[in-house]
Amino acid sequence: MSELSAAAAAALGIPEAIVQRSAAARAEETGMTVDDVLAAWAGGGDIPPPTAPASAEPQAEEEPAAPTDEPAEPVAAPSPTPTAAIETSGAPPVPAASSLPGKPPVLVGEEDNPIAVLVGAVGLLVALFLVGVIGPALPAENPGARTSDLPYTETALHGQEIYQSVGCASCHTQMVRPVVADVGLGAVSLNDTNQVLGSRRFGPDLSNVGARVSSSQIEAIITGLDDHPALSLSSEDLDALVAYMSESATLAETPPGDPSEADPSDEEPAPEGETPTEETTAS
Amino acid sequence: MLPPSRSATREPLAATQTADIRALLGAGDEDRVAVAHFLVGALFLVLAGVFQLLALFSLRFAGLSPISYGRAESMANITVMLGFLVLTLSGGIYYVLPRLTGARLWRKELAYLGLLGVSGLVVVDLLAVVFGLGEGRQPLGLPWWLHLPMLAVLTIPFAVTMMTIRRREEKRTFVTLWFVIGGVAWLPLLYLVYTAGNLPFVSSLGAEYSDLFFSAGFVTLWVFTVGSGLFYYTLVKELDIPLASRQLASVGFWSLGFAAAWWGSAQLVFGPGPGWIDGVSAALGLAFLIGALANAANASVTLQGHWEELGDKPGVVSGVVGLYLGVAVAILAAFSAFPSVGSITALTAYWEAIEYVALYGVGVLLAAGVVFEALPRVAGREPATLDRPRSFNRWTVVGVGGVTVSMIGAGLVSGYSWVAGSNSAAYVNAGEGWAAGAGSAEVLMLVAFGFGIVAFIGQLAYAATVIGTVTAGRAVSQEVLVYGPDDSDDGDTDE
Numbered sequence: 004m005s006e007l008s009a010a011a012a013a014a015l016g017i018p019e020a021i022v023q024r025s026a027a028a029r030a031e032e033t034g035m036t037v038d039d040v041l042a043a044w045a046g047g048g049d050i051p052p053p054t055a056p057a058s059a060e061p062q063a064e065e066e067p068a069a070p071t072d073e074p075a076e077p078v079a080a081p082s083p084t085p086t087a088a089i090e091t092s093g094a095p096p097v098p099a100a101s102s103l104p105g106k107p108p109v110l111v112g113e114e115d116n117p118i119a120v121l122v123g124a125v126g127l128l129v130a131l132f133l134v135g136v137i138g139p140a141l142p143a144e145n146p147g148a149r150t151s152d153l154p155y156t157e158t159a160l161h162g163q164e165i166y167q168s169v170g171c172a173s174c175h176t177q178m179v180r181p182v183v184a185d186v187g188l189g190a191v192s193l194n195d196t197n198q199v200l201g202s203r204r205f206g207p208d209l210s211n212v213g214a215r216v217s218s219s220q221i222e223a224i225i226t227g228l229d230d231h232p233a234l235s236l237s238s239e240d241l242d243a244l245v246a247y248m249s250e251s252a253t254l255a256e257t258p259p260g261d262p263s264e265a266d267p268s269d270e271e272p273a274p275e276g277e278t279p280t281e282e283t284t285a286s
Numbered sequence: 287m288l289p290p291s292r293s294a295t296r297e298p299l300a301a302t303q304t305a306d307i308r309a310l311l312g313a314g315d316e317d318r319v320a321v322a323h324f325l326v327g328a329l330f331l332v333l334a335g336v337f338q339l340l341a342l343f344s345l346r347f348a349g350l351s352p353i354s355y356g357r358a359e360s361m362a363n364i365t366v367m368l369g370f371l372v373l374t375l376s377g378g379i380y381y382v383l384p385r386l387t388g389a390r391l392w393r394k395e396l397a398y399l400g401l402l403g404v405s406g407l408v409v410v411d412l413l414a415v416v417f418g419l420g421e422g423r424q425p426l427g428l429p430w431w432l433h434l435p436m437l438a439v440l441t442i443p444f445a446v447t448m449m450t451i452r453r454r455e456e457k458r459t460f461v462t463l464w465f466v467i468g469g470v471a472w473l474p475l476l477y478l479v480y481t482a483g484n485l486p487f488v489s490s491l492g493a494e495y496s497d498l499f500f501s502a503g504f505v506t507l508w509v510f511t512v513g514s515g516l517f518y519y520t521l522v523k524e525l526d527i528p529l530a531s532r533q534l535a536s537v538g539f540w541s542l543g544f545a546a547a548w549w550g551s552a553q554l555v556f557g558p559g560p561g562w563i564d565g566v567s568a569a570l571g572l573a574f575l576i577g578a579l580a581n582a583a584n585a586s587v588t589l590q591g592h593w594e595e596l597g598d599k600p601g602v603v604s605g606v607v608g609l610y611l612g613v614a615v616a617i618l619a620a621f622s623a624f625p626s627v628g629s630i631t632a633l634t635a636y637w638e639a640i641e642y643v644a645l646y647g648v649g650v651l652l653a654a655g656v657v658f659e660a661l662p663r664v665a666g667r668e669p670a671t672l673d674r675p676r677s678f679n680r681w682t683v684v685g686v687g688g689v690t691v692s693m694i695g696a697g698l699v700s701g702y703s704w705v706a707g708s709n710s711a712a713y714v715n716a717g718e719g720w721a722a723g724a725g726s727a728e729v730l731m732l733v734a735f736g737f738g739i740v741a742f743i744g745q746l747a748y749a750a751t752v753i754g755t756v757t758a759g760r761a762v763s764q765e766v767l768v769y770g771p772d773d774s775d776d777g778d779t780d781e
Contacts, residue, residue, distance in 0.1 A: 110386070110522055112458040113532065117451050117467055124468040127543045128475050128507070134566070135547030136479060136499045139559030140492035167422035170356015180556045182629050184704035193558040196489040202424070202498060202553050204633040204700075205345060205355065230349040 007038055010045035152197040155250050162247030165240045167199060176201040177210040177251065189214065192253045206231075213252035221248045316384055316391035317664035317765075319398060321756060323377025324657050326405055328752040330369030331650065335745040337362035338646065342689070342738040345635075346731040353416075360415050360427030363645075367425065368436065369408040371509055371649050372473070373401060376443045378516040378656040379466050381664060383447060386463055386519070388455030392446050400442035407436050421484060423493065425501045425641075433481035440477050444470040460522075461535040465515020468543060472507040476500050491558050495551060502550030505644040506574060510612055511542050513652030514581040517605035520659045521585055524602055525595055530587035534580050541577030549574055549619040553637050555628030564625045571623035578616035582609040600675035605655020607683060612648045615640055618694070630705060635727070636697025639690045646741060647686035654678060654748055661752065667759030674751040681744030688737025696727035696734070 008026070012019040026040040033040070155163065166172070177198035179188045189211030192198075198210055212221070220228075222245045227233030236244065341362050344355035351358070376397075384391055391397065411428055414420055420427040447470045451463070476499070482488070483496020522529050529535065548571035555564050585606055589596075596603050618640050622631045631637065658675050662668040669675060703726055 110460050110519070112456075112460040112463075114457055115459050117448075117459060117463060120464050120467045121448070121471055123540075124471050124543060125475065127540075128472055128503075128546065131503075131544075131547040132475075132479055132499070135551055135563075136483070136492070136495045139551060139554075139563045140489070140495045141560075168418045168420055170354050170360060170420065170422040170427060172422050173354075173356030173359055173424055173427070176633060178557060180632075182556045182705075184629060184701065194491075196491060198490060199423070200490050200494045200554075200558060202494060202633065203635075203638065205635070227349060230347075232344070232348045232351060232354040234354065 007041035007045055011041045014045050152195050153250060153253065155197055156246065158243050159247040159250045162240075162243035162245070163197075163199065165236065165244045166247055169234055169236075171209075172199045172201040173203060174201075174205040175207065175209045176204045177208065179208060179210050179253070190253050195253070198251065209248065209251055211251065211253045213249040216248075218245055218249045221245050316380060316394045316397075319391065319394050319401075320377040320381040320660065320664050322398070323373050323380065323401055324661065324752055325756060326401060327370045327374035327377065327653070328749040330365050330373065330405075330408065331745050332749045334362050334366035334370055335646075335742040337365055338642075339735070339738050339742055342731075342735040346728065346735050356422055356424075356427065357415050357420070359424060360420060360422075361412050363425040364408055364411045364415070364428070366645050366649070367504060368404060368411070371645065371653065372440070373404055374653045374657060375469070375508065375512045375516065376400065378653070378660065379443060379447060379470065379512065381656070381660045382462055382466065382516060382519050383450050386456065386460055387451055387453075389450050389453040392449035392453065394446075396442055397446050400439050400446075403435070403439035403442070407432075407439065411436070423484075423497050425497065425504075426480075428484075430481055430484040430486070433477065433484060437474060437477050437481055440474045444474055460519065461529065461532055461539070462515045462519040464536070464539050465511050465518070468539060469508055469512035469515070472503065472511070472543070472546075476503040476507060479503075494554065495559070498550030498553055499547050500550075501641065502548070503546040505615075505641070505649075506542050506546045506549075506577070509644060509649040509652070510578065510581075511539065513605075513649065513655070514538060514542070514609065514612075516656040517585070517609065517652055518581075520605060520656050521588060521602060524599055524659050525589070525592050527588060527592055530584055530590075534584040534587075538577050538580035538584060541573045541580060543577075545571065545574030545577055545616075549623055549640075552619070552623035552628060553632060555623075555625050555632050557632070564628070568624045571620045575613070575616040575620045578609070578612045582613050585609050598672060599659070600672055600679055601655050601658025604651045604658060604675070604679055607679065608648050608651030608655055611643065611651060611683075611686075615644050615648055630701035631697055632701075634697035634700045635693040635731075636701070639693035639697060642693065643686055643690040646745075647682065647690070650682060650686075650745070650748065651679075654751075657752060661755050661759075662762050663765040665756050665759070666761060666763070667755050668762045669751055669755045670758065670760050674747050674754065678744050678747035678751060681740055681747055683744075685737050685739070685741025685744050689734045689741060692730045692734035692737060696730040699727045699730065 008019050008023050011026070012022045015022060022041070022044065023037075026037050026044070029035070030037040030040045177192075177195070178200045179185050179190065179192045181191045185191075185208070188208045192210045195210070216224075222241065224231050225234050225236075225241065225244060225248075234241075234244075337358055340351065340353060341355055341358035344351035344353065344358050348355065380391055380394075380397055383389075411426070411432060414429070414432055415427055419429060419432075421429050447466060451467070479496050480500035483493045483500075488496070518529060518535060548567045551559065551563050552567035552571055555567070589606070596606070618636075622628055622636060622640075654675070658669075
């Protein structure tokens with residue numbers, strides 16, 4: 004037995020223990036002896052196909068049945084008996100390619116410890132979290148950046164909740180970076196923890212919008228000016244959102260012109276934007 | 287090592303195929319758990335496609351859209367990430383686990399509960415966004431308290447997987463198990479980080495970095511990792527050829543793990559984080575490329591001499607294309623992580639394109655790579671015709687590719703416009719540079735929407751393939767699991 008299994012293992016290129024288990028399962032299914040199976044594997048001999056214990060037993064891996072053209076009539080439809088739910092032959096799974104003598108199974112692994120993989124994976128993620136999230140989120144000095152938080156009123160803070168719930172941050176940032184691309188948006192502003200930073204800018208940056216655009220213009224835009232989505236908000240929520248935008252003025256300059264007299268239609272239309280162009284406070 | 291050879295022990299699903307699909311989703315053997323996940327996932331993919339189309343429409347026609355881009359994008363992300371990718375890849379895990387371990391799936395009722403929980407919570411989350419209860423920040427835009435139940439159900443795949451592995455008969459580990467173990471462990475941890483970042487007392491800076499960590503991590507640690515791992519199994523089993531290199535798979539697995547965070551933080555280059563994070567993100571973000579390349583190369587070498595066999599295996603084609611598309615995603619992400627490039631591409635549609643192709647391209651194709659080949663084995667039926675899965679591959683590649691190229695173009699146009707305008711002093715007014723950039727990109731956004739429709743046709747073809755195969759496919763032999771005697775009396779099976 005051991006010589007045969009060793010020879011079969013050598014011929015198949017897989018560990019002897021697996022060969023023995025596979026041979027036992029195959030022998031039981033084919034009616035052959037284990038030695039016959041091992042001898043066949045070792046010498047490249049053939050093994051007869053298993054004799055199906057059930058009349059229409061599915062033979063998934065080894066002998067696919069010819070498909071039929073009639074979808075309503077399954078070909079593999081045995082009459083199962085509830086009491087035979089699990090085969091308890093003791094046969095462990097058989098290598099996929101074992102039906103082909105001499106060909107090694109393809110789903111072969113090596114002995115290793117899955118727990119070690121788990122520990123390594125969890126440890127890696129914890130390390131990444133510490134370096135990639137906690138590290139950058141710690142308060143840091145950004146040279147040249149405005150560091151004070153805007154003192155929003157309670158109404159404006161309620162407006163910030165509206166700003167978040169309707170998804171404004173999906174299109175707008177409140178972050179002016181020290182790069183050429185952000186020149187003209189306002190003072191460099193990176194550390195204002197009261198603002199919603201955002202990571203996409205399909206609309207203009209809004210960290211300093213209150214210094215550029217009047218309240219009435221902001222309200223007009225929110226309700227649909229210049230191809231901006233017309234947000235359907237209650238008057239209370241609309242007022243709050245307008246307050247949040249108006250108080251987002253990192254340079255603390257008053258908007259040009261008299262807000263009460265501003266006419267949004269006089270503004271140069273921005274294709275998809277929320278802010279009509281205004282004299283920049285930084286230019 | 288698997289797969290179990292044969293047995294006359296249970297009724298194949300094919301024998302129960304009737305018009306009543308509920309029969310497939312009820313109690314039964316563990317393969318039905320996988321089938322149920324595949325079916326529900328397919329439905330969610332169609333829903334996600336609708337929401338994503340709406341989001342693309344909102345980007346171009348903001349004033350005409352019935353819903354803002356922020357809400358539409360959140361709804362699309364919730365549906366495709368949690369509804370489709372989590373459920374479908376979990377189904378794939380439940381499919382391979384018994385075959386790779388030789389053990390019964392641990393508490394399949396729990397797996398069903400996970401399916402029910404994720405599905406129900408996705409619906410609740412969508413309603414929350416629609417009714418304005420969301421928090422607005424991408425990717426999911428949900429308040430922290432809605433994350434808690436989802437966090438709980440996302441631990442179920444971990445529990446089922448690890449307990450099944452603990453009772454394994456097969457002591458040798460095929461590479462797929464690494465990817466599965468990593469994926470099921472990382473997913474709830476990622477979601478925990480995301481949930482913590484959305485707590486009310488966390489600063490906007492912390493919230494932003496946790497959002498990006500989750501977005502990038504979900505793609506690398508769940509979509510790429512589990513998708514690649516499951517495809518290794520599919521590839522080897524379907525073609526009956528050995529994997530080219532276990533070592534290369536190991537490189538692919540650990541590199542993907544290491545790459546998780548960096549292309550998230552890279553999106554805020556020159557932003558509010560400390561200066562060192564930009565350089566670290568650029569350097570270590572290359573791990574993403576290494577991981578994606580290792581897996582694609584491994585599959586390619588494995589396929590050497592067998593390419594012609596892919597003609598009648600559209601699922602394997604899906605997986606291979608998914609791996610190659612993954613390399614493209616990694617190149618785009620790693621390239622833009624360098625500060626010099628990031629100063630142009632950051633905050634633009636460029637990154638939106640990367641996330642789109644990662645979820646709707648790589649994710650969907652890798653999932654299809656597993657599902658198309660697994661269905662006949664677990665459901666006893668194969669597609670009546672290969673036209674549908676082939677159509678899925680074609681439409682998906684063309685549609686997703688078109689959206690991606692268009693949005694990358696839009697991002698570059700916007701970014702260059704901001705920089706060039708400011709450099710030349712052409713834009714002297716606040717917002718003018720943005721307006722000019724957005725105006726130039728409008729055409730590209732329109733093109734992206736057009737290709738989005740093509741991609742949606744592909745998603746319909748996927749759902750038609752999955753649902754059509756299970757309900758009306760051609761009956762074939764079914765793979766039947768065989769277990770040893772110890773498995774029947776554990777007390778935690780339903781036998």
